[in-house]
Amino acid sequence: MILILVVTGIGIYLSPNDLASCGHFPTQNANCQKVDAIVAVSGGNTSLRTKGAIELFKRGWAKYIIFSGDALDTKSPSNASIMRQQALAAGIPKDVIITEDSSQTTHQNAKKTNQLLVEHNINSLIVVTSPYHQRRTAIEFTKYTDQHVKVLSHPIKNDPDWPWYWWITPRGWWLAIGELAKISAVQAGESR
Numbered sequence: 001m002i003l004i005l006v007v008t009g010i011g012i013y014l015s016p017n018d019l020a021s022c023g024h025f026p027t028q029n030a031n032c033q034k035v036d037a038i039v040a041v042s043g044g045n046t047s048l049r050t051k052g053a054i055e056l057f058k059r060g061w062a063k064y065i066i067f068s069g070d071a072l073d074t075k076s077p078s079n080a081s082i083m084r085q086q087a088l089a090a091g092i093p094k095d096v097i098i099t100e101d102s103s104q105t106t107h108q109n110a111k112k113t114n115q116l117l118v119e120h121n122i123n124s125l126i127v128v129t130s131p132y133h134q135r136r137t138a139i140e141f142t143k144y145t146d147q148h149v150k151v152l153s154h155p156i157k158n159d160p161d162w163p164w165y166w167w168i169t170p171r172g173w174w175l176a177i178g179e180l181a182k183i184s185a186v187q188a189g190e191s192r
Contacts, residue, residue, distance in 0.1 A: 007167040010176050015131035015162075016138060018152040025059050031152060035124035037098070037117070038062045041109045041137060042069025042079030044130040045159055050083040052156035053128045054090045061126060065092060066116060068100040068109045078102070106133070107186075110140035117145060124150040131155035131162045132175045136183050143186070 022032035038061060040053035050067065057065045067083035078101035087097055098116055103109045117125070125145075129137045134155040141151045166172030 010180070011131075011166070014133075014135045014176065014179055015155045016134055016153045017155055019126070019154045026061055034060060035062050035126050035150070035152065036122040037064040037066050037120070037125045038128060039066040039068060039113055039125050039141070040083060040128045041103075041106065041133075042067070042083060043106075044133060044161055045156075046079050046083065047086065048156050048159060049129055050086045051090075052154070053083075054087055054092060056126060056128065056154065057087075057092060057096075058090075064096050064098055064120065064122065066098045066100065066113060066125075068103055068113050070102050070104055072104075106137055106140050106182075107144075109137070110144040113141070114145045114149075117149060123148060124152075126152045126154050128154050128156060130159045132159075132166070132179050136179055136186060139183065139186055 018031045022029065026032055026034040038053045038056050040049045042049065046069070053065055053067075056062065065087060067080040067087070069079040071077060071079050078099070080099040080101045084097050084099050088094060098120065100109070100112045100116055103112045116122070125141075127134075127137050127141050134153050138151060138153045145151060161171065161175060166176065
């Protein structure tokens with residue numbers, strides 16, 4: 001019984017979803033209104049994160065879509081540029097796509113994306129990432145964006161790294177414990 005409560009608590013804590021009570025499309029309800037931008041950060045399953053952001057954009061959730069992240073191998077094309085290509089192939093107009101190509105960490109995703117938010121007068125956003133990564137990403141973006149910027153969370157669905165049964169896999173526990181440690185570090189003033 002205690003294990004069930006711990007597993008459920010960790011899963012809920014790591015995966016906040018501000019759009020959970022919304023339908024597929026924006027409405028006038030609180031947290032269900034259209035935002036200025038959708039931000040997808042690379043890492044984990046970058047292609048699925050990109051797909052999640054594209055789906056939200058196509059449903060009318062934002063006027064811009066931002067892709068953030070460099071490649072691990074900095075001699076390769078950035079993850080953000082590959083995400084941009086995926087969006088273009090899915091029919092997203094090039095003039096609504098913004099890329100941030102140099103961040104290597106979640107901390108850098110937030111700080112460097114904030115510069116783009118200021119440049120494009122973006123005051124509200126939905127951050128899209130993997131469920132296990134969503135809480136820390138929301139904390140970092142809230143911490144490093146201007147105070148007036150509204151940050152909403154929306155984790156991707158069907159992430160193979162974070163299935164509903166994550167707690168019976170060693171990788172699931174590795175991700176959960178790693179994220180909890182990184183969240184503690186961020187809240188203590190150390191960013192990763």
